[in-house]
Amino acid sequence: MLEFLEQTLQPRFNFWIYVILMMIGLWAIIAKNNLIKKLIGLSLFQTAIILFYVSLGVKEDATIPIIEKPPAAKQSETYNNSSKEAQNNRTPKEATPDEKKRGMLSEGEKTAKKIYPKVDPDTIANPLPHVLMLTAIVVGVATLGVALALAQVIFREFGTLEEDEVLKVIKEGGVDE
Amino acid sequence: MIFAFDFIILIFMVVAAIISLKVKDLLSASMIFGIYGFLICLLWAEMGAVDVAFTEAAVGAGVSTVLLIATVYNTKRKSSD
Amino acid sequence: MLSKVFATIAVVITGGLLLFGVYDFPSFGDPNSPPNAGAEGGGESVSQYFITHTYKDTKVPNLVTAVLADYRGYDTMFETVVVFAAGIAIFCIMRVVGNANDPRQKKEREGMHSFTYGDHNRIIIGTTCRVIVPIIQLFGLYVIAHGHYSPGGGFQGGVLLGASFILLALSSDLNSALKRFSEYNYFKLAAVGILIYAGFGLTSQFLGENFLDYGVLQPLLFTDGPEMARSHSMLGVEIGVAFTVMAIMFSIYANLASQGTLKDGL
Numbered sequence: 261m262l263e264f265l266e267q268t269l270q271p272r273f274n275f276w277i278y279v280i281l282m283m284i285g286l287w288a289i290i291a292k293n294n295l296i297k298k299l300i301g302l303s304l305f306q307t308a309i310i311l312f313y314v315s316l317g318v319k320e321d322a323t324i325p326i327i328e329k330p331p332a333a334k335q336s337e338t339y340n341n342s343s344k345e346a347q348n349n350r351t352p353k354e355a356t357p358d359e360k361k362r363g364m365l366s367e368g369e370k371t372a373k374k375i376y377p378k379v380d381p382d383t384i385a386n387p388l389p390h391v392l393m394l395t396a397i398v399v400g401v402a403t404l405g406v407a408l409a410l411a412q413v414i415f416r417e418f419g420t421l422e423e424d425e426v427l428k429v430i431k432e433g434g435v436d437e
Numbered sequence: 438m439i440f441a442f443d444f445i446i447l448i449f450m451v452v453a454a455i456i457s458l459k460v461k462d463l464l465s466a467s468m469i470f471g472i473y474g475f476l477i478c479l480l481w482a483e484m485g486a487v488d489v490a491f492t493e494a495a496v497g498a499g500v501s502t503v504l505l506i507a508t509v510y511n512t513k514r515k516s517s518d
Numbered sequence: 519m520l521s522k523v524f525a526t527i528a529v530v531i532t533g534g535l536l537l538f539g540v541y542d543f544p545s546f547g548d549p550n551s552p553p554n555a556g557a558e559g560g561g562e563s564v565s566q567y568f569i570t571h572t573y574k575d576t577k578v579p580n581l582v583t584a585v586l587a588d589y590r591g592y593d594t595m596f597e598t599v600v601v602f603a604a605g606i607a608i609f610c611i612m613r614v615v616g617n618a619n620d621p622r623q624k625k626e627r628e629g630m631h632s633f634t635y636g637d638h639n640r641i642i643i644g645t646t647c648r649v650i651v652p653i654i655q656l657f658g659l660y661v662i663a664h665g666h667y668s669p670g671g672g673f674q675g676g677v678l679l680g681a682s683f684i685l686l687a688l689s690s691d692l693n694s695a696l697k698r699f700s701e702y703n704y705f706k707l708a709a710v711g712i713l714i715y716a717g718f719g720l721t722s723q724f725l726g727e728n729f730l731d732y733g734v735l736q737p738l739l740f741t742d743g744p745e746m747a748r749s750h751s752m753l754g755v756e757i758g759v760a761f762t763v764m765a766i767m768f769s770i771y772a773n774l775a776s777q778g779t780l781k782d783g784l
Contacts, residue, residue, distance in 0.1 A: 271545030
């Protein structure tokens with residue numbers, strides 16, 4: 261039993277807890293009667309999913325996704341020359357004019373490797389989930405604002421935020437203006 | 438990633454989530470939801486996602502709590518469940 | 519009661535299936551998992567490409583900012599549009615324009631008015647917030663400008679700037695915040711932010727490249743290489759994002775706190 265816990269549960273303990281959080285949110289969305297409580301449940305659901313995405317990008321013993329030591333000045337000098345050359349050679353006759361125009365691989369992989377010391381991807385956390393979830397958080401609060409606005413309008417019309425009372429009023433034929 | 442740190446914060450998060458749904462005062466629920474946001478922010482900072490942690494600290498814990506409190510102020514503070 | 523039974527059934531079934539699926543996930547923090555290292559035998563994954571090539575392509579040390587504003591520029595632009603659309607939606611749902619005798623505008627709030635006018639009754643809070651607000655705004659500007667080298671960027675800085683106005687509205691009252699940042703101004707600023715972002719994209723399109731391909735803006739920005747042009751364009755784009763996010767955050771707060779009347783709010 262202990263072995264089972266160590267081997268299967270411990271490496272994935274965070275995913276288990278994310279599922280638990282998500283289920284708390286889902287339960288609140290379905291079962292709670294108050295609309296504000298439903299919205300809190302919706303936010304819990306959303307944060308559980310965001311947590312899941314971010315934790316997919318975690319690497320053991322990796323640092324934050326900011327490159328610590330940029331190449332030295334001498335190297336950037338070489339880079340400047342190469343880019344000016346690439347700029348001068350910006351003619352359609354070149355073999356790969358598109359790549360040169362964008363400044364990618366302007367001198368080929370070989371020189372690029374020499375100028376920029378290669379970063380080991382295993383030492384830096386995966387930046388892609390961070391980017392996707394960063395925008396999702398901001399959009400999440402904007403949509404939470406829309407939901408809260410709707411809740412306030414419902415309160416203005418029906419005088420309550422409880423779902424069953426609102427449904428009762430609707431069944432009886434709505435509010436008279 | 439440190440196992441004990443992650444585990445304790447995640448347990449706190451589950452507790453905060455359950456309390457914010459159980460409490461009947463909606464103002465308390467909003468504040469506990471803010472605490473939940475700060476715990477997530479701590480977890481992300483520890484995972485190495487500094488940008489996401491920064492955003493969550495500003496947006497999830499700050500602005501969304503203020504929006505919830507503004508709505509509670511304009512509607513009812515008591516909840517039936 | 520029925521909904522609780524149904525909710526428990528749904529949660530148990532969904533949660534059980536998801537917990538069963540957890541067994542197939544890679545373990546937490548595994549550097550060789552498919553999201554980090556790509557599929558087996560599939561070559562370099564896109565995140566590895568970002569880590570190894572971003573500094574070479576853009577000269578921005580913060581990979582998140584570079585990927586956000588350059589490689590995934592379309593995504594960020596339309597996320598900003600979503601934020602803008604949410605602000606407009608709240609305006610359309612909540613905003614009440616018209617006479618003060620409208621029954622929808624009236625809400626019985628006796629006993630609260632003494633707190634909501636001016637900061638004369640809130641000496642400590644009012645003074646402290648007036649001192650703190652410029653510091654928050656300075657920090658927000660720092661976060662936007664320094665987003666290339668440290669955690670931060672347009673979204674975070676925009677939210678901080680918006681939060682400074684929200685703090686002003688909370689500490690005194692909504693009118694004094696709206697005097698400094700009126701409704702006309704914040705919607706104008708929100709639109710200007712998106713136009714700045716789209717303007718960078720359209721300019722590079724007019725110069726003969728793809729939409730939002732900043733490398734071609736080099737002659738306009740007087741930089742010595744397409745990489746620096748990308749770096750500077752990213753700053754411009756982040757400023758656009760910050761404008762929109764700041765304005766919309768404040769507009770959401772102003773509408774929600776005052777029930778759309780933009781008069782005495784929280």
